[in-house]
Amino acid sequence: MLIVETPDTHVPERDYILNVLLGEFLGQFWTRKSAERRDVRITVAGQQGELLLPDTLLNTSEEAWLTIGSLPSRPLPRWDVRQLGEAVTVVEQIVPVIYGEAQPGIQRSQNNLRLPIDIFGSAFFMLSRYEELVVQDPDEHDRFPAWASLAYQEGFLERPIVDEYVEILWEAMRTLWPDLGRSKREPRTRVTCDVDSPFCFDGSVRRMVRRAGGDLLKRGSPGGAARTVVGSWLARRGDHRLDPHRNGLEFIMDVNEQVGRSVGFYFIAEKTDPRFDKPVSLDDPRIRSLFREIHARGHEIGLHPGYNTYRHPEAMAQSVETLRRVMADEGIEQAQIGGRQHFLRWETPTTARLWDENSLDYDSTLSYADRPGFRCGTCREYPLYDLEERRGLRLRERPLIVMECSVIADRYMALGYSNEALALMERYREICYQFGGDFSLLWHNSHLDSAADKRFYRRLVA
Structure with a gap:
């Protein structure tokens, strides 16, 4: 049993992040105790040794909480994790310190060790999307863009910084208490398809x-x-034998079935904007037939809420009700129903709260449209947190790592179907697998028109 002593500030946030990092990610039993201290102290019941960590973000005053003044000081300090040991799993040995010591260095004695990173505060910052409630710099679709994020500005969007911090924490714990065991996860590839246009014609x-x-x-x-x-x-x-969008759905199922993989297909249930929502009614016989085929072939049906659902409760509720009704009509039962917001439109924490209130099980929106990478700092599924209501949600996030448009499209990275584009996507998969995480890929069925599209897709997923 880990005993975690912390200051008596921001208790809901502390309990949430301790549960995610220690409980979910590392599989530890833990208890938290409030104490008169300025740092975080971890001990193991009945054993010698203590692990100390800085406590910065979650020691912020209530007045400064969720203000510009509480954001990390820039430029971020860097720390060489080789001071802790050579065996730490990280993308690069030099890691950015989101919150922690201004001049990072490790302190150790026989039974004590002090890390220079506020691991719990830094992880909370990333997983809760704290900065998105503070920094107001939206793009033309009212999205928080990659270029406004700390990760992009400080050059760590391409690395799962929270997962790296967890590995640093684990190495420190293992050094002090070698008998500790941790939970292990097998890496996997999650392939999804946002069905913006099920039929071209x-x-x-x-x-x-x-x-x-x-x-x-x-x-x-x-x-x-x-x-x-x-x-x-x-x-x-x-x-529809010559319809490229309908054939794209078939192609996705065929290719992934060859490697024994189930795909999530997310459908727009209601039109919420005449410019950006172009759905076919879920009551259309063609869609009903498509639902039956997807389900019969062992794939998943999910929700792709329309353009204007991300902050509108009525539109979201109607979309969820329509999808559930059609699935029930067709006798389709699934253990979970999840999906992804259309255009990746997301408002922290409003959108997550809407998903949670409508009893959806997971979301997979959180990537940036303009860049692939680790928006949440992790490639692992985790429960979301409502920063306004100060509570953990039942809703789980499956962070999206790569959307094909972000890499290929001229309006974003503009790499096309090049070897560079393929190498970039494969590199993200390697990083996810390095941490036992999920490589979550979005590829639209409407982007499988050409032989080049299909060749690239097959090389990536098969």
């Missing part, structure tokens, strides 16, 4: 002409233009 002559023109003028593909015209004509008669 909807019977619209205007859309057919526009797409065929793009095939000819933009993509230089007369064959593609011919397939568009024929496919649109067939779709008007209920035949």
